[in-house]
Amino acid sequence: MQLSMDPAGSGPCGAAAGPGTPTWLVTPGIVPTRFATAVASGAAVVLLDLEDSVPAKAKANARTEVLAFAARRSADGAGPLLGVRINAADSTEGLRDIAAMSEWDLWPDLIVVPKVESSGDIEAVTRTVRGAHPATKIWALIESPRAIVGLSDIVHAPGLAGVLFGAADYAAAAGSRITSRAMWYPRCQIITAAAAAGIPAIDSPFFSLDAPDALRTEAVEAVELGFAGKVAVHPHQLPVIEEAFAPSPSELEAARAVLAAADRAGGGITMVDGAMVGPPLVAAARAVVRRGDRSTTATTTSLVKAS
Template sequence: MTHTSRGPGRAWIITPGLHTDRFVSAQNSGAAVAVVDIEDSVALADKQTARTSSEIFFAVDEPPCTLGIRMNSLTTLDGLKDLVALAAYTTRPDLIVVPKVESPRDIELVAAALDADGYTPDIWALVESPRAFDHLPQIMRAPRLGGVIFGSADYAAAVRCGLGWDALRYARSALINAATAADIPAIDAPTWEIDDPDTLRRDAERAKELGFYGKGCVHPRHVEMINDVFTPTAEEVAQARTIMAAADASGGTVTTVNGQMRGTPFFNAARALIAEADRTA
């Protein structure tokens, strides 16, 4: 049995594969995508246990959201073991998050190992190393790539920079540019401060402003705010409709809306926002 992917969502929650007691709360947190992790949150000695226990994460008759797994890197023995195990799961993930991606070959290998009759999971790349950023255009051209996720902690550790917004602005901007050029969505890294809603909101607003499709999180408490920030507000939708009305009135030529010049790029952005609002209404 396999579940059909619902596509990318705004809030993504990740939960450790060893903590089966947290599975249901993650799945029902309101996130559009719930990912069970058997990579960084699991010690080397516990990998096999997590690999086995994570199978029940997908044994849900009516999953409330898209269910995924973050496997281990394909440059490790555990990554290869993960592929063998995932291929044998009775109920398989909607979505595979591949960490430490530095080549389109990583995506191709996962597809080759897991694709089967009636089962082609979404495959997402976790981009989290300087080498990956050197090869972004090639990675983005992998035919089975569904989207990319920014891995801020690993990237900052590799570069030996801070985790603050300014230190990681280049990486985020480069990822957004490459993803947009390839017409695939990008998801921002989680905010690591668990109990700081002000920082979470500021980070989510910045990620949205930069062009990210959504944002990851590591605690169910973060889901509601991420959804709130990334959902177009009534004011934003009203402004977009005003711009489109002005576009119609001007015959699509440059015009003025509330004292601001508006032309084709603004019309396109307004049209896209209205379409999204109508789709999620």
């Protein structure tokens, strides 16, 4: 019997990512015609970007478009979680992003703070959002070697809901390539730190749009490492990510066999298919079943929306 580790269980880095949403879709805030398409894509989280994808001269217009869309979405009250990646919290544009949300009294389900390198980079955002709209969650984008070094401080910042990895900026700052091998170290560091803080971690986007097999390989690696999800840059990447994060029938069968054996043993150590099974594997089995349940729910929701 072989039981794969789950993002909510533990991976090769020895970490537990905790609860999370597996599919995120990022969309440039400067292209409002894509917003509705992103919402209808089936992603669990739609992230509208006000930072890297928006030229400096277009920041104000993108901010207005994003908040106007958020207003319409607030009236609908349905669909995926809506997130906004603001500009760096210590920048003028980042301050304008938060000020505009406060002025319009329009707060997304989550705010992603980029360029985070210490807990101080998100504390001001957290204080403002907590005072205005406590339901909005704050996520930190980890995308530099300095951020990796400061992870123990960042992940324990009060009010932080989770972390995301930005491989492109990290590779540029580290002088490395964006390859699986080059990203193993920062990815494991992020998973381990997030697990220690009891928050989820979401893996970086895969940037090639015409390489589904390579995307699948990287998404499976993200599952094995312990990430709770992965960001997509195009809707057609979502099914590949969903498939990678959903347990296979054999994984579900093995997990259910472990849980059944554990129940018969009254919670003690037992044997399943010749393998010793104790509490860690039982916890991992429960996580696999939960993952399967999330996958079934997501599939059912997609079918309902399509009908």
